[in-house]
Amino acid sequence: MSFRRCDETVAWTALQGHFEAHGRELDLREAFARDPGRFDAFGLEAPHWFADLSKNRWDIATRRLLLELARECGLEARRDAMLRGEPINSTEGRAVLHTALRAPAGQGLFSTEVQGVLTPLLAFAEEVRDTAASGITDVVNIGIGGSDLGPQMVVPALDAFVHPGLRLHFVSNVDGHDIEPVLRRLVPARTLFIVASKTFTTQETMANAQVARDWFLQQGGDDVARHFVATTTNVKAAAAFGIDRTFGFWDWVGGRYSLWSAIGLPIAIAIGENHFRDLLAGAHAMDRHFAEAPLEANLPAQLGLLDVWYRNFHGFGSRCVAPYHQGLKRLPAYLQQLEMESNGKCVDADGRPLPFATSPVVWGEPGTNGQHAFFQMLHQGTDVIPVEFILARRPTHGHADLQAKLMANGLAQAQALMLGKTADQALAEKAPTAAPGLDPQVLARHRSFPGNRPSTTLLTEQLTPAALGALIALYEHRVFTSGALWGINSFDQWGVELGKALAGDLLPRLASGDVAGLDASTAGLLKRLRGE
Ligand code: F6P
Numbered sequence: 001m002s003f004r005r006c007d008e009t010v011a012w013t014a015l016q017g018h019f020e021a022h023g024r025e026l027d028l029r030e031a032f033a034r035d036p037g038r039f040d041a042f043g044l045e046a047p048h049w050f051a052d053l054s055k056n057r058w059d060i061a062t063r064r065l066l067l068e069l070a071r072e073c074g075l076e077a078r079r080d081a082m083l084r085g086e087p088i089n090s091t092e093g094r095a096v097l098h099t100a101l102r103a104p105a106g107q108g109l110f111s112t113e114v115q116g117v118l119t120p121l122l123a124f125a126e127e128v129r130d131t132a133a134s135g136i137t138d139v140v141n142i143g144i145g146g147s148d149l150g151p152q153m154v155v156p157a158l159d160a161f162v163h164p165g166l167r168l169h170f171v172s173n174v175d176g177h178d179i180e181p182v183l184r185r186l187v188p189a190r191t192l193f194i195v196a197s198k199t200f201t202t203q204e205t206m207a208n209a210q211v212a213r214d215w216f217l218q219q220g221g222d223d224v225a226r227h228f229v230a231t232t233t234n235v236k237a238a239a240a241f242g243i244d245r246t247f248g249f250w251d252w253v254g255g256r257y258s259l260w261s262a263i264g265l266p267i268a269i270a271i272g273e274n275h276f277r278d279l280l281a282g283a284h285a286m287d288r289h290f291a292e293a294p295l296e297a298n299l300p301a302q303l304g305l306l307d308v309w310y311r312n313f314h315g316f317g318s319r320c321v322a323p324y325h326q327g328l329k330r331l332p333a334y335l336q337q338l339e340m341e342s343n344g345k346c347v348d349a350d351g352r353p354l355p356f357a358t359s360p361v362v363w364g365e366p367g368t369n370g371q372h373a374f375f376q377m378l379h380q381g382t383d384v385i386p387v388e389f390i391l392a393r394r395p396t397h398g399h400a401d402l403q404a405k406l407m408a409n410g411l412a413q414a415q416a417l418m419l420g421k422t423a424d425q426a427l428a429e430k431a432p433t434a435a436p437g438l439d440p441q442v443l444a445r446h447r448s449f450p451g452n453r454p455s456t457t458l459l460t461e462q463l464t465p466a467a468l469g470a471l472i473a474l475y476e477h478r479v480f481t482s483g484a485l486w487g488i489n490s491f492d493q494w495g496v497e498l499g500k501a502l503a504g505d506l507l508p509r510l511a512s513g514d515v516a517g518l519d520a521s522t523a524g525l526l527k528r529l530r531g532e
Contacts, residue, residue: 003074005348005487006308007356011069018065019313026057028418028452046299047285048470052457055418056306056386057314066305067295069485075301078484079477083291085109085252089491090349096491097250098257098476099287102280102469113250117262121247122276124229125268128192131165136192140169140182141266142212143196144204147231148172149337150259150472151196151266153330154279157468160327160396161271168270171212174204179211188221195230196263198255200237203500209241231262254491256337257476275465282469290477300474303456304481310386310454311482312356320378321364323390324410325463331390332364335475342479342490349489358486364388368409378417379449387455389414390471394462410457420451 006012015023032038032054042054042063058066070076082088085095100108105115128134141151152170155162162168171179193212197205213224221227229245230238233253238246247262259267260280268276290300310316321332343359365373367389378385389410395403426447427440434443458474460467483490506526509515513530515523 003078003484003487004072006069006073006312006485009069009072011065011072015062015065015069015309015313018061022059023057023062023309023313026059028055028057028454029420031059044297044299044302046289046293046470046474048282048460048464048467049299049474050459051299051303052459053302053306055414056454056456057452058306058309062309063302063305066302066309069308070295070301070305070481073485073487075481075484076295079291079480082480083287089254089489091489091492091494092251094491095252096254096257097252098254098260099284101249101253101260102283102287102473104281104284110250110252117247117249121262121265122268122273124245124247125265125276126273128269129163129166129272131163134192135190137165137190138167138169138186139192139194139266139269140171140186140212141194141196142171142179142205142208143194143231143263144172144202145337145341146255146258147196147198147202147205147263149256149330149334150263153328153334154259154264154267154468154472155270156329157325157327157331157463158267158271158275158279158465161275161465163270163272166270168266170266171208172204174207176211179208183212183215188216188219188227191216191227192269193228194265195228195238195241195243196232196265197230198233198249198253198258198263200230200232200234200241203503206241213242229265231265255493256341259472271465278465279469282464282466282471283473284469285466286470286473286477290473300477301481303474303478304485306456307360307478307482308485311358311360314384315357316360316384316386317357318361318363318383318385320370320374320385320387321362321390322367322370322387322410322413323364324367324406325390325392326366327463328390329366332362334472335362338475339479341493341496343483343486343488344495345486345488345490348487350487354486354488356486358482358488367413368406371409371413375413378453384453387414387417387453389455389457391457391459392461392463392467393459396462414455414457416449416451417453417455418451420449420453421447423448 039054044051082096083099085097087093087095089096097109100110101114105111128136148170155168169182171182195209216227224242225244228243230243231247232238233249233251235246235248247265249261253261290298295301321335323331339362340359345358347353378387391407391410423444426444431443431447480490509526515526
């Protein structure tokens with residue numbers, strides 16, 4: 001199937017003209033003053049989520065041109081090719097079918113295989129959750145990247161739904177400072193280790209699994225088969241490691257899209273079968289929205305289009321994610337892999353170098369904490385950084401007062417970014433903490449805000465398993481959208497290979513001290529690491 005890349009379309013040229021004429025200088029304050037219907041015009045409903053896109057630096061004409069761009073690039077056909085299981089991951093010759101993992105039983109591709117793993121996986125999760133019978137109090141997931149970040153993000157996000165008698169731990173880094181504090185708190189007889197690795201060859205995971213097994217045996221653990229399970233596509237390698245209880249998945253599940261597969265086992269153990277099914281159902285609802293809603297009402301598609309507008313026309317290099325929900329503290333890290341590993345590419349699917357920018361840097365922290373750290377730069381720094389506010393109306397705790405303050409802060413930040421404050425406004429205000437005698441004009445310049453800084457607000461009723469499932473799927477499809485327009489393969493990750501290979505070369509050199517053929521910097525650092 002051949003598709004048009006964004007820069008080879010008529011709409012792209014039209015967008016360039018539109019940007020010069022109306023885009024670059026668009027002022028949000030004026031746009032709201034001109035159009036009292038702007039909030040309604042740029043509000044979108046999707047399963048479990050409402051999105052306010054009105055505080056973004058675009059207008060109706062921009063959106064119309066972006067929708068034309070999507071059509072010219074064949075976004076819908078590309079989406080359908082993915083959903084049909086075509087091998088759109090061309091460099092690895094693989095289909096991309098994470099959506100099949102959350103389709104109801106009997107629907108979707110590979111349903112028999114999917115249900116054939118899901119049913120026993122959920123039964124096993126329930127066995128572990130019966131802590132009186134299982135004796136398990138601690139579950140340790142050992143995995144990295146996509147075999148870690150999903151469960152590590154979801155479990156705290158759904159803390160209110162987690163079994164109160166279970167502690168979930170996540171070990172990922174090939175750094176004793178990660179596993180050691182976890183092991184120190186464990187008792188072998190009460191611990192279940194999950195070795196999570198799609199390939200079962202990843203250095204970090206294999207090394208940590210080895211450390212865990214040695215620790216287990218040294219501490220008197222005597223039943224590795226009962227206390228170690230694997231989640232992997234490589235059942236043979238798991239068996240060779242000595243694990244006979246394995247939950248499998250398939251090469252058409254990308255690592256960063258795998259929390260819906262057996263990799264979700266820690267989530268299933270934490271929240272139980274019914275909630276895990278709700279998580280899948282929420283994601284499936286968003287899949288259907290992405291597949292069926294016209295582009296004019298399609299939230300993931302519009303977020304992806306806005307990303308292209310910001311990256312390629314406005315030239316914004318990063319996007320900040322600010323969840324106003326402490327449970328989502330790992331969401332930015334999760335999204336970093338999802339977006340930057342997917343779309344951090346400099347050639348298109350045919351291997352042609354790209355003449356335009358791709359993935360922005362994605363980063364963030366929950367609010368309000370971020371307000372007391374990096375928000376200063378968002379408000380008054382020299383870069384414009386679009387911010388994504390994520391709000392849940394009803395908390396899963398009973399502290400109504402805290403929730404009201406949290407929501408007020410989230411709303412206020414979006415408002416402040418957009419409205420800003422002129423030097424004249426600042427001049428008219430009192431500033432009791434300012435240095436006495438400072439020229440009021442100088443002070444006013446320090447205390448003014450440029451404003452016109454864009455943001456999106458995503459709002460849900462409550463962060464339930466279904467709402468979270470929908471949110472993650474929303475991001476997946478949004479990343480698909482921008483990747484499709486850029487014409488890149490969003491589903492490979494060759495960029496992680498070079499460092500892996502070089503680490504393999506350096507490891508024996510660290511032991512031997514052989515620096516032959518190394519660049520002077522690496523050689524010098526290696527010698528210092530050896531204490532020479
Ligand atoms: O970082 C590269 C990567 O391949 C990711 O895409 C993947 O999620 C991670 O390593 C872990 O791989 P595995 O699940 O095979 O251990």
